[in-house]
Amino acid sequence: MTDFNRLYPESKVELTPFTLKHYDTLLNVGTFGFYKSLIRRAIHAMNIRPDDDILDMGCGTGRNACLMAKYLSLNGSILGMDISEIMQEHFEDNCKDYPHVQFRKQRIDQPFDLNEQFDKVFMSFVFHGFPQEVRHIILHNALRHLRQGGTLNILDYAEFDVRSTPLWFRIPFKVLEGKCKYAWDYLEKDWKEILFSYGFNNFEESFFIRNHLRLLKAEKPD
Numbered sequence: 001m002t003d004f005n006r007l008y009p010e011s012k013v014e015l016t017p018f019t020l021k022h023y024d025t026l027l028n029v030g031t032f033g034f035y036k037s038l039i040r041r042a043i044h045a046m047n048i049r050p051d052d053d054i055l056d057m058g059c060g061t062g063r064n065a066c067l068m069a070k071y072l073s074l075n076g077s078i079l080g081m082d083i084s085e086i087m088q089e090h091f092e093d094n095c096k097d098y099p100h101v102q103f104r105k106q107r108i109d110q111p112f113d114l115n116e117q118f119d120k121v122f123m124s125f126v127f128h129g130f131p132q133e134v135r136h137i138i139l140h141n142a143l144r145h146l147r148q149g150g151t152l153n154i155l156d157y158a159e160f161d162v163r164s165t166p167l168w169f170r171i172p173f174k175v176l177e178g179k180c181k182y183a184w185d186y187l188e189k190d191w192k193e194i195l196f197s198y199g200f201n202n203f204e205e206s207f208f209i210r211n212h213l214r215l216l217k218a219e220k221p222d
């Protein structure tokens, strides 16, 4: 597939070539610089330990991986995974100073097996953009690649009712996700209940932007 033949035409997480090329700049400008501090706070809340092995599914440009890498010793590692060749170029360039940070071009919406396990699986603003049956495949991929006691870390929309959100959030949400039925459907799900049905427990939540975004941490039991 090329960078613009969408697998899920209604989804907004498969980005246009222009957005892929200028992703970090567009986010910086579109959020008045707020995105960087949001992602810093979310990554801080993950409680990364120096020896952690982290799988970043739908990793994008590597900006998040570089922020996570600052918490790691050389015994830790990050594997970023993305479908896009343009993101691969950004990632490899941004992370070139971190030998323990690697990229793999890989679809996360199909079953895969890396034959290794991780302490943390991270997904940031990716998971909402898939049909529910595909999200189950993604969750199986995450579960299969987590060590016992490891955590799944989903940074994404929290559960809220768009109609009752303030205009300063509702308008950008509708501009971004207005035509993405998956994002709307995502808001209505009880994700802790769904993850509990997969065996996850010890949930921890950190909320951002007045409870509209959430880092949801869930532990794979021993």
Ligand SMILES: C[S@@+](CC[C@H](N)C(=O)[O-])C[C@H]1O[C@@H](n2cnc3c(N)ncnc32)[C@H](O)[C@@H]1O
Pocket (backbone or CB within 6 Å): 012, 013, 014, 015, 057, 058, 059, 060, 061, 064, 081, 082, 083, 084, 087, 106, 107, 108, 109, 123, 124, 125, 126
């Ligand atoms: C909205 S961006 C988020 C990027 C990054 N996680 C962040 O927080 O900045 C969504 C990313 O998911 C990737 N993506 C979309 N569909 C994918 C798939 N099926 N498999 C792997 N990556 C995918 C896109 O290429 C893009 O880099």
